[in-house]
Amino acid sequence: MPESELVSIDLHLDHPPGEVVSTEELIEVNAGINPVYYQQRKDEVLASTSLTELVFELGSFERNREVTPPNYFENGDRKTLLDRVFPYVPDGLTSAVPRSLTVYLKRMGLFEADSEWSETTGTVDSRIGVLQPFERVTPEERVREFEPTHSMTDAAEFVERSAEEIEAFVHSIERRYPDHEQIIRVGGGDSQLIALVPKLTDNWHVFTAEPNHWIVDRFLFENGIEVGEFFHHDNRNEETWRDFRRKLICGDIRAHPKHQRWYPTLEGITDRFDGDCIFWIGTEGDALNRYYGDFHEGDRYFDRHFNRVANWQGLTHQVTKNYTGAAALSPYHSESIWRNLYRHYDTDMLSPGEDLRPRIADQWYSEDVWWPDRNPSPEPYQYPFEHDYRPIYFDYISERLDGRAESVIS
Numbered sequence: 001m002p003e004s005e006l007v008s009i010d011l012h013l014d015h016p017p018g019e020v021v022s023t024e025e026l027i028e029v030n031a032g033i034n035p036v037y038y039q040q041r042k043d044e045v046l047a048s049t050s051l052t053e054l055v056f057e058l059g060s061f062e063r064n065r066e067v068t069p070p071n072y073f074e075n076g077d078r079k080t081l082l083d084r085v086f087p088y089v090p091d092g093l094t095s096a097v098p099r100s101l102t103v104y105l106k107r108m109g110l111f112e113a114d115s116e117w118s119e120t121t122g123t124v125d126s127r128i129g130v131l132q133p134f135e136r137v138t139p140e141e142r143v144r145e146f147e148p149t150h151s152m153t154d155a156a157e158f159v160e161r162s163a164e165e166i167e168a169f170v171h172s173i174e175r176r177y178p179d180h181e182q183i184i185r186v187g188g189g190d191s192q193l194i195a196l197v198p199k200l201t202d203n204w205h206v207f208t209a210e211p212n213h214w215i216v217d218r219f220l221f222e223n224g225i226e227v228g229e230f231f232h233h234d235n236r237n238e239e240t241w242r243d244f245r246r247k248l249i250c251g252d253i254r255a256h257p258k259h260q261r262w263y264p265t266l267e268g269i270t271d272r273f274d275g276d277c278i279f280w281i282g283t284e285g286d287a288l289n290r291y292y293g294d295f296h297e298g299d300r301y302f303d304r305h306f307n308r309v310a311n312w313q314g315l316t317h318q319v320t321k322n323y324t325g326a327a328a329l330s331p332y333h334s335e336s337i338w339r340n341l342y343r344h345y346d347t348d349m350l351s352p353g354e355d356l357r358p359r360i361a362d363q364w365y366s367e368d369v370w371w372p373d374r375n376p377s378p379e380p381y382q383y384p385f386e387h388d389y390r391p392i393y394f395d396y397i398s399e400r401l402d403g404r405a406e407s408v409i410s
Contacts (some may be wrong), residue, residue: 001022002023002024002045003021003022003023003024004024004025004386005023005024005027005047006021006023006025006026006027006047006229007027007029008026008027008029008034008131009029009034009335011036011047011048011049012034012328013177013278013329014329015364016260017049017050017321017322017323017325017409018049018050018053018226018409018410019048019053020046020047020048020053020054022044022046022047022407023044023045023047024044024046024138024139024335025136025137025138025318026044026131026136026137027136027348028131028132028133028135028136029134029335029338029339030306030330030333030334030335030338030371031130031133031134031307031309031333031338031342032132032133032306032310032311032314032330033283033309033310033313033314033333034049034314034317034318034321034327034333035049035131035310035314035315036049036131037051037054037128037129037130037131038050038054038128038130038131038137039054039058039127040137040138041139041142042305043140045138045139046058047131048321049321050250051123051125051128051250051252052230052252052400052407052409053059053307054125054128054402055125055397055401056121056400056401056407058396061125062125063123063124063126063383064124064125064126065127067069067123067124067140068252069120069124069253069390069393071381071389072242072256072258072387072390073339073386073387074388077352081127085142093308093355093374098281100174103297110158111250117293120311124251125339125393126137132144132306132310133146133305133306134338140352145212146302147343148230148302148343148344148345148347149343150344150345151344151346152341152346152349153222153237154349155350155356155359158345158356159359159360160363161340161341161342161399162289162356163238163340163360163361163363164362165334165342166193166197166331166332166337166360167197167198167364168336169334169337170194170197170199171199172334173199173329174199174200174201175200177276177278178201179249179276180273180276180277181203181204181205181228181273181276181277182201182203182204182277182278182280183204183206183207183277183278183279184204184205184206184207184279184280185203185207185208185281186206186208186212186216186282187208187209187212187216187282187286187375187378188282188286188375189282189288189355190283190284190332190395191282192219192281192372193282193285193360193361194221194291195219195223195225195227196223196284196361196364196365196369197331197364202226202228202250204227205227205229205231206229206230206231207231207232207233207262207266207269208230208231208232208233208264209232209233209234209235209261210232210234210235210378211235211376211378212376212378213232215372215375215376216404218370219370221373222370223252223369224236229360231265231348235261235262235267235378235379235381237261237381237383238264238265238284239263239264239381241285243264244257244383244389245322245324245392245396245408246259246390246408247261247263247324248393248407249318249392249393249409250322250323250408250410251312251315251318251319251394252318252393253393254311254315254318255312255315255316255318255319256312256380257381257383257385257389258380258381258382259320259380259381260315260316261380261381261382263319263320263323263324266320266324267323267324268347269324270324270325275326276326278326278327279320279324279326279329280328280329280330281316281328282329282330282331282332283316283330283332284307284309284313284332285330285331285332285357286344287304287305287309288342288356289332289355289356289357289360290350290355290356290391291350291352293352294348295347296350301345301347302327302345309361313346316328317329317330323410324410325410331386333378351396354391358371374396
């Protein structure tokens with residue numbers, strides 16, 4: 001019998017990766033950050049965190065010729081000098097860069113112009129869709145249930161309510177999964193803010209990768225944040241060919257392979273805790289809590305979140321779930337924070353260079369919080385080949401359907 005209702009985040013939290021779940025109503029509640037694939041049938045909706053597992057449940061593959069997944073290796077490594085230097089510039093300067101200047105630099109070839117995500121809402125199977133942000137799907141219909149009000153114009157009120165919502169969501173997960181270990185993937189200010197949230201339990205750990213190790217280490221020390229384990233990755237590509245193939249399949253080749261890093265190590269951490277763990281990621285908190293020209297200029301704010309964020313950063317949550325077996329959560333993407341706060345967001349609330357994250361942390365601490373003045377990004381993985389990897393995915397589907405291969409989903 002199908003479940004009466006299935007919520008997107010609960011599919012990631014309470015079901016094994018790739019499991020196909022039957023429901024009468026499928027509901028997206030957190031801006032598409034935990035991707036779900038589905039098929040509408042006569043009396044049910046089938047849903048899964050993996051497109052391929054849904055294909056195998058259906059027993060056949062119907063290629064959608066209107067959808068061609070991008071080959072992100074097509075042009076090799078085209079990072080310019082500005083691309084490499086930009087992550088090392090202090091956040092306060094980068095956030096104030098107008099979008100018009102970024103567009104100009106890309107046209108001049110000084111910034112990488114190619115997109116690192118696909119805005120396609122369809123899938124490679126014509127019967128299967130991707131659940132869109134705040135979409136409700138039944139066997140008969142698909143309805144988007146989101147209406148922005150643009151009424152939140154007071155930054156002080158936004159800061160206070162943000163602190164309340166973020167803390168409440170973290171505490172709700174701690175209460176719901178008291179025996180799970182919580183691992184924060186810490187890099188920049190968005191994930192550092194997660195580390196600052198007052199916790200109910202002491203089963204919190206930190207994972208970081210170079211070149212952020214010493215920055216994160218000092219951030220924890222200066223602010224007196226105690227964690228259980230401090231997992232460190234040197235950001236060297238440890239993937240075997242088998243790991244690379246598996247990563248492509250776990251992300252349904254919708255994710256840029258070079259930006260999906262560390263998964264063999266993250267899987268090892270999950271195994272260490274016998275699968276009873278949850279990863280926390282500061283997904284796109286900067287576009288919510290500081291002025292970010294690419295989001296705040298023009299009338300594109302929610303569209304950016306529902307397309308770019310869901311179809312790019314959201315794939316990190318999908319790959320984490322399908323590769324390691326553990327859900328990945330963002331405190332900036334709870335059902336409550338989007339329904340009660342972000343839905344009312346007005347972009348005029350922030351000015352260029354303004355960052356509300358320190359003010360949010362101040363809601364939890366009476367003493368000043370120490371913040372790093374830069375946020376270097378780990379380099380994308382490099383591979384000894386630069387060919388079209390898409391046939392790997394389609395061959396896997398054929399082999400699974402023919403019984404010549406087993407599932408690679410964790």
